[in-house]
Amino acid sequence: MAAVTSNSTREEQVKALQKKEARRRRLPLLPALLFTIVVTQVPFLMSLYYSFTKWTVTPPSPREWIGIENYTDAFTNMFFRQAAMTSVIMTLTSVVLSVILGTGVALLLDRKFFGQGFVRTLIITPFLVMPVVAGLVWKNQMFSAAFGVLNWVLNQVGVESIEFASKFPRWSIVGVLVWQWTPFMMLIILAGLQGQSSSVIEAAKVDGASPRATFFQITLPHLRPYIELGVLLGSIYLIQVFDHIVVMTGGGPGSTNVPLFVNQRSIGGGWRFGSASAFSIVVVVATIILATFGLRVLSGLLEGEEAA
Amino acid sequence: MSNNNAGPVVGKRTIGGYLLSVLAWFVGFLFFFPVFWMALSGFKTEADANGPPKLFFEPTTEQFSEVTGDTTGLLSAGEAFSNSFWAVVISTFFVMVLAVPAAYALSIKPVSKWKDVLFFFISTKFLPIVAAILPLWIIARELDLLNTRLVLIILYTAMNLPLAIWMLRSFFSEVPKELIEAAQIDGAKLWGQISSVILPIVAPGLAATALLCVIFAWNEFFLAVQLNPIEGSTVPIWVTGNVSTRGNFLAKLSAASTLATLPVIIAGWMAQKRMIRGLAMGAIK
Numbered sequence: 001m002a003a004v005t006s007n008s009t010r011e012e013q014v015k016a017l018q019k020k021e022a023r024r025r026r027l028p029l030l031p032a033l034l035f036t037i038v039v040t041q042v043p044f045l046m047s048l049y050y051s052f053t054k055w056t057v058t059p060p061s062p063r064e065w066i067g068i069e070n071y072t073d074a075f076t077n078m079f080f081r082q083a084a085m086t087s088v089i090m091t092l093t094s095v096v097l098s099v100i101l102g103t104g105v106a107l108l109l110d111r112k113f114f115g116q117g118f119v120r121t122l123i124i125t126p127f128l129v130m131p132v133v134a135g136l137v138w139k140n141q142m143f144s145a146a147f148g149v150l151n152w153v154l155n156q157v158g159v160e161s162i163e164f165a166s167k168f169p170r171w172s173i174v175g176v177l178v179w180q181w182t183p184f185m186m187l188i189i190l191a192g193l194q195g196q197s198s199s200v201i202e203a204a205k206v207d208g209a210s211p212r213a214t215f216f217q218i219t220l221p222h223l224r225p226y227i228e229l230g231v232l233l234g235s236i237y238l239i240q241v242f243d244h245i246v247v248m249t250g251g252g253p254g255s256t257n258v259p260l261f262v263n264q265r266s267i268g269g270g271w272r273f274g275s276a277s278a279f280s281i282v283v284v285v286a287t288i289i290l291a292t293f294g295l296r297v298l299s300g301l302l303e304g305e306e307a308a
Numbered sequence: 309m310s311n312n313n314a315g316p317v318v319g320k321r322t323i324g325g326y327l328l329s330v331l332a333w334f335v336g337f338l339f340f341f342p343v344f345w346m347a348l349s350g351f352k353t354e355a356d357a358n359g360p361p362k363l364f365f366e367p368t369t370e371q372f373s374e375v376t377g378d379t380t381g382l383l384s385a386g387e388a389f390s391n392s393f394w395a396v397v398i399s400t401f402f403v404m405v406l407a408v409p410a411a412y413a414l415s416i417k418p419v420s421k422w423k424d425v426l427f428f429f430i431s432t433k434f435l436p437i438v439a440a441i442l443p444l445w446i447i448a449r450e451l452d453l454l455n456t457r458l459v460l461i462i463l464y465t466a467m468n469l470p471l472a473i474w475m476l477r478s479f480f481s482e483v484p485k486e487l488i489e490a491a492q493i494d495g496a497k498l499w500g501q502i503s504s505v506i507l508p509i510v511a512p513g514l515a516a517t518a519l520l521c522v523i524f525a526w527n528e529f530f531l532a533v534q535l536n537p538i539e540g541s542t543v544p545i546w547v548t549g550n551v552s553t554r555g556n557f558l559a560k561l562s563a564a565s566t567l568a569t570l571p572v573i574i575a576g577w578m579a580q581k582r583m584i585r586g587l588a589m590g591a592i593k
Binding site: 022025026027028029031032033035036039040042043044046047050105108109111113114115116118119120121122123124125126127128129130131132133134136137138140141142146147148149152179182183187236239240242243246247258259262263266267273276277280281283284287288290294 | 325328329331332333335336337339340341342343345346349357358359360361406407409410412413414417418419420425428429432433434435436437438439440441442443444445446447462463465466469470473498523526527529530534543544547548551558561562565568569572573575576577580583
């Protein structure tokens with residue numbers, strides 16, 4: 001290195017300059033970083049502290065330190081386990097179903113046909129609908145036994161009306177979530193399909209590959225990062241689902257997920273802040289495990305960019 | 309967007325291709341139907357809406373004037389829309405003000421550990437909001453922020469910031485390096501560089517990002533209902549207020565829902581292509 005031969009003051013100068021440059025680069029980042037740390041990490045640390053205390057707001061009681069008691073309670077609480085199960089099942093099924101359907105719809109839209117753009121616009125609309133509205137419209141106007149369009153269709157083919165939201169609370173909610181998130185997955189996967197080079201597909205066709213083989217051996221591997229991105233973003237939002245459940249079933253049998261459960265125990269009426277905090281910390285830890293996996297996916301995505 | 313997709317051309321004029329097009333249209337209508345039905349029911353009388361599904365009826369705008377009219381003691385449409393409007397517009401403005409320089413520091417002139425920083429931002433989206441709602445409620449109560457627009461503005465800014473940084477970073481990394489270097493030789497300072505060279509190029513991306521923030525903030529219900537149940541309530545809360553336990557409400561609810569969703573649906577239709585490019589392309593290219 002050239003620096004070895006130069007005198008030490010020069011070296012120091014270079015170092016100082018580098019430091020200055022690093023600080024200059026950091027500066028634009030700081031406002032966003034500080035804001036995010038304050039607004040997201042402070043509440044989290046407070047939750048962590050509360051989770052080791054016994055603290056009931058109504059009736060008011062002093063906050064006392066009780067160690068890990070809330071946690072042992074959380075793990076033996078049957079209702080919490082059920083809520084955790086519901087969260088896992090609802091998130092998993094709605095993500096998987098919307099990815100599969102989204103891929104199917106994307107393949108349908110990735111062909112030239114009359115009204116292509118219009119049909120795509122129709123299909124993305126559910127994603128834009130306010131969640132409480134989506135829940136209410138489906139519950140009252142699609143699923144309802146008395147006036148629901150879905151039941152009207154079933155009646156035409158000789159099936160008796162079903163009050164979906166109360167008979168199948170969990171799956172009714174999953175249905176609405178899939179309706180809202182399929183368009184989102186479709187858009188991401190469509191972006192992937194349109195970035196696929198046509199020469200590879202042509203070559204496969206010339207070589208006599210069947211459309212099915214072409215899809216599974218060429219298109220699907222190409223789509224993988226897009227599908228991963230869809231799964232990642234979908235999971236982040238779907239694990240937090242609250243609005244749909246509140247307006248559709250209010251947490252009826254099998255549809256209370258963790259967000260709803262924690263809410264019921266704290267400011268939604270239970271007012272047991274200590275134990276509610278312990279529940280939420282357990283959720284955070286579980287989510288961090290999921291996040292580690294998610295971030296690895298993300299890391300793969302970013303590395304792809306660096307290589308390019 | 310490239311039009312030279314190979315797969316699609318296959319069987320374009322065959323019966324199979326024709327059937328696939330018909331299927332695409334059918335799926336399109338299937339997905340859109342509940343929204344169409346909601347808007348349609350908004351023009352019905354309660355008698356028409358609360359009965360077997362009816363496609364043809366005498367349309368009326370009676371429900372729209374009823375839901376937008378004031379009823380004492382209830383959250384009025386005007387109040388809810390103005391609360392939502394200000395919470396959404398100001399929070400989106402703050403998001404952009406914070407995210408543009410941050411995205412710059414993560415892409416064009418990256419800080420040394422830009423990946424870790426980006427991870428940190430995204431990881432805050434993994435924290436379930438329920439884990440924070442309790443302390444947030446306590447802090448807001450201590451600071452007298454419950455039932456104010458300000459509390460929603462702050463939280464919507466935090467909620468959308470990671471996604472905005474993620475999207476903007478991907479748009480920024482598409483700016484040709486030569487352009488930035490040229491601006492540097494000209495001695496342009498940071499803000500001069502951002503405003504004169506980068507912003508014009510990424511303007512469509514900025515618009516798409518802002519629109520996505522608007523959509524998420526406009527539709528947000530959980531924080532609003534927890535922190536602002538009495539005053540400063542937003543449109544989603546106003547919609548749920550039209551559900552009544554007594555008497556028929558479906559036509560009224562449909563009218564309210566249509567008004568509530570319309571702004572965001574139109575915004576989304578306009579931005580659909582760019583939104584996805586921002587979400588998907590920068591991450592994968």
